[in-house]
Amino acid sequence: MIQVVCIKQVADTETRVKVAADGKSLDPAGVTWILNPYDEFAVEQALRVKEQLGAGEVIAISLGGAGVPTTLRSVLAMGADRAIHLKADGPAPDSLQVARALATEIAPLGAGLVWLGKQAVDDDAAQVGPMLAELLHLPCVTVVASFELAGDRAKVEREIEGGREVVEVTLPAVLTADKGLNEPRYASLKGIMAAKKKTIDEKPAALGEPNLEVKSLALPPARSAGRIVGKGIEAVPELVRLLREEAKVI
Amino acid sequence: MSILVFIEQREGRVRPVSREALGEATRLAATLGGPVVGVCAASADPGLAALGAAGADKVLLATGPRFEWYDAEAMTAAVVAAIESLEPDLVLFAASAMGKDLSPRVAARIGVGLASDCTALTPQGGTLLASRPVFAGKALQTVRFPRKPAMASLRPKVFATITREGATTPVERLVVALDAAPSRARVTSVVAASGGKTDLTESEIIVSGGRGLKGPEHFDLVENLAAALGATVGASRAVVDAGWRPHADQVGQTGKTVSPKLYVAVGISGAIQHLAGMSSSRCIVAINKDPDAPIFKVADYGLVGDLFEVVPALTEAVQKLNAHV
Numbered sequence: 001m002i003q004v005v006c007i008k009q010v011a012d013t014e015t016r017v018k019v020a021a022d023g024k025s026l027d028p029a030g031v032t033w034i035l036n037p038y039d040e041f042a043v044e045q046a047l048r049v050k051e052q053l054g055a056g057e058v059i060a061i062s063l064g065g066a067g068v069p070t071t072l073r074s075v076l077a078m079g080a081d082r083a084i085h086l087k088a089d090g091p092a093p094d095s096l097q098v099a100r101a102l103a104t105e106i107a108p109l110g111a112g113l114v115w116l117g118k119q120a121v122d123d124d125a126a127q128v129g130p131m132l133a134e135l136l137h138l139p140c141v142t143v144v145a146s147f148e149l150a151g152d153r154a155k156v157e158r159e160i161e162g163g164r165e166v167v168e169v170t171l172p173a174v175l176t177a178d179k180g181l182n183e184p185r186y187a188s189l190k191g192i193m194a195a196k197k198k199t200i201d202e203k204p205a206a207l208g209e210p211n212l213e214v215k216s217l218a219l220p221p222a223r224s225a226g227r228i229v230g231k232g233i234e235a236v237p238e239l240v241r242l243l244r245e246e247a248k249v250i
Numbered sequence: 251m252s253i254l255v256f257i258e259q260r261e262g263r264v265r266p267v268s269r270e271a272l273g274e275a276t277r278l279a280a281t282l283g284g285p286v287v288g289v290c291a292a293s294a295d296p297g298l299a300a301l302g303a304a305g306a307d308k309v310l311l312a313t314g315p316r317f318e319w320y321d322a323e324a325m326t327a328a329v330v331a332a333i334e335s336l337e338p339d340l341v342l343f344a345a346s347a348m349g350k351d352l353s354p355r356v357a358a359r360i361g362v363g364l365a366s367d368c369t370a371l372t373p374q375g376g377t378l379l380a381s382r383p384v385f386a387g388k389a390l391q392t393v394r395f396p397r398k399p400a401m402a403s404l405r406p407k408v409f410a411t412i413t414r415e416g417a418t419t420p421v422e423r424l425v426v427a428l429d430a431a432p433s434r435a436r437v438t439s440v441v442a443a444s445g446g447k448t449d450l451t452e453s454e455i456i457v458s459g460g461r462g463l464k465g466p467e468h469f470d471l472v473e474n475l476a477a478a479l480g481a482t483v484g485a486s487r488a489v490v491d492a493g494w495r496p497h498a499d500q501v502g503q504t505g506k507t508v509s510p511k512l513y514v515a516v517g518i519s520g521a522i523q524h525l526a527g528m529s530s531s532r533c534i535v536a537i538n539k540d541p542d543a544p545i546f547k548v549a550d551y552g553l554v555g556d557l558f559e560v561v562p563a564l565t566e567a568v569q570k571l572n573a574h575v
């Protein structure tokens with residue numbers, strides 16, 4: 001079975017956000033770029049499925065700028081077989097643009113499973129997975145916390161408000177991974193060496209018209225500096241009074 | 251001009267997040283124009299007429315066995331049918347588990363952009379600006395919709411509901427053509443979280459515990475305070491990773507984003523990834539023995555002290571208060 005994993009290169013979660021001169025995007029100066037944390041779970045699950053089946057191919061695909069091959073290489077080092085880099089410089093495309101470009105590339109591959117992260121930690125959109133499924137006319141299960149493959153179907157669980165939904169999905173399907181799906185492996189030295197010989201195909205991304213126009217990116221209004229009510233149990237009555245009379249929350 | 255609101259229901263109950271979306275739709279209708287129309291897909295009417303009181307001027311209802319459980323493909327067909335018949339200028343969803351799964355699919359089918367997890371919608375000169383936290387809440391992005399309909403999902407607990415005392419709304423049948431083939435992604439069961447506990451994202455008050463509690467056996471301190479406050483228990487990632495609490499309890503970047511009216515952080519340092527999940531809470535209380543803990547920077551009320559002394563005292567004080575009213 002062919003499996004595709006869509007991965008995104010994002011700014012490290014520790015990044016201090018600085019707005020670029022255009023007032024609309026992240027200033028890339030000094031940013032460390034990493035594989036989107038949720039995409040690690042997606043990569044790991046695809047590799048486990050391949051191991052379970054004892055055959056198949058895992059193709060990593062990423063749309064983005066000139067830095068993307070570094071992240072693709074790290075996914076190849078984890079064990080993916082080959083990679084595709086859809087080159088797109090310029091302003092960050094919106095989720096539907098990304099989904100369309102990915103769909104164009106993925107449709108002819110005949111994948112049994114297409115994996116994504118539940119959300120990219122930069123735009124926090126959580127959109128590309130279901131959009132891609134819609135464009136590929138495939139079923140989709142998002143925010144997957146457990147996955148069991150049996151023949152041409154899979155039993156998956158996803159967290160919902162107040163519980164878990166158990167879903168039976170028929171392949172081919174699109175799945176988005178949540179934290180807790182698995183424990184992603186580290187690339188071994190052997191894996192890193194092997195990755196150097198694997199291919200990354202480069203192609204221009206087929207980005208259509210934008211579907212959202214970014215007007216601005218701004219730092220959120222700082223929370224007004226809080227106050228220390230006091231120290232130790234002596235301060236408890238005052239805290240309770242403030243919560244009741246000032247904040248009116250209890 | 252009209253605004254379409256997806257009405258989410260589970261097991262015959264309209265979910266509170268949909269009332270929040272109706273509240274916001276009603277406020278927007280005052281400037282953008284109405285009516286506010288709901289669309290719901292269910293195996294039976296979950297009491298939709300009562301949504302008039304929450305702001306709906308009309309509700310479209312699609313019924314059928316495919317709608318007994320959440321089914322993304324069938325629900326997409328229902329919402330798209332409503333969009334095609336109503337031609338709304340704006341479509342709203344809740345950014346709930348269901349809304350987050352469904353809304354991108356609908357947007358892709360219609361071919362428009364979607365602003366997800368919005369915390370504000372602002373009409374401006376005939377268009378709509380949507381504000382949404384990005385980079386885990388470290389920045390706020392504002393977007394515009396170049397085409398109609400505009401589509402947005404709303405962060406739970408951020409938008410106020412409205413009440414139109416006693417109002418009811420007409421419920422009209424929506425016919426949806428579904429293919430006879432069974433669903434390709436079928437919900438076979440829903441396993442309720444232990445104790446039927448309220449989900450963190452829908453809680454009014456949350457008390458979260460961190461590594462400062464020293465061990466899972468001390469979480470009863472947090473649980474007792476939560477019980478006194480009528481709150482839901484949350485946790486930092488450190489204690490989830492340590493196996494003291496389930497992942498469903500985790501607040502933060504890789505856990506849940508919550509906006510309760512009161513968030514109490516007990517023995518939590520306030521790492522940037524934790525703040526990402528709770529800094530939009532209305533009122534934040536921090537209890538920590540380290541006066542320099544970063545959590546105090548976002549706390550409205552900080553209490554410096556040993557949680558093992560402070561938390562039981564606070565629990566007792568709240569219990570006393572409850573006994574008086």
Ligand SMILES: Cc1cc2nc3c(=O)[nH]c(=O)nc-3n(C[C@H](O)[C@H](O)[C@H](O)COP(=O)(O)OP(=O)(O)OC[C@H]3O[C@@H](n4cnc5c(N)ncnc54)[C@H](O)[C@@H]3O)c2cc1C
Nearest residue numbers: 460461462486487488502503504505517518519524539557
């Ligand atoms: C990619 C990524 C994603 C992450 N996602 C999340 C996430 O979703 N949620 C999250 O929470 N974290 C997340 N983290 C982890 C985060 O960086 C912190 O490690 C974590 O939040 C720390 O948890 P803590 O505050 O409970 O523990 P600590 O940082 O160890 O803090 C414990 C606090 O307890 C206080 N304390 C100790 N004893 C007492 C006492 N007796 N009385 C009062 N106070 C006391 C200490 O002063 C200290 O401030 C993530 C990290 C990464 C890299």
Ligand SMILES: Nc1ncnc2c1ncn2[C@@H]1O[C@H](COP(=O)(O)O)[C@@H](O)[C@H]1O
Nearest residue numbers: 006007063116117119120125126127128
């Ligand atoms: N530029 C991209 N290239 C490849 N995959 C992407 C890209 N952007 C998003 N994805 C995938 O879609 C998931 C959700 O992203 P988002 O909808 O942006 O939150 C990510 O976790 C990735 O798996």
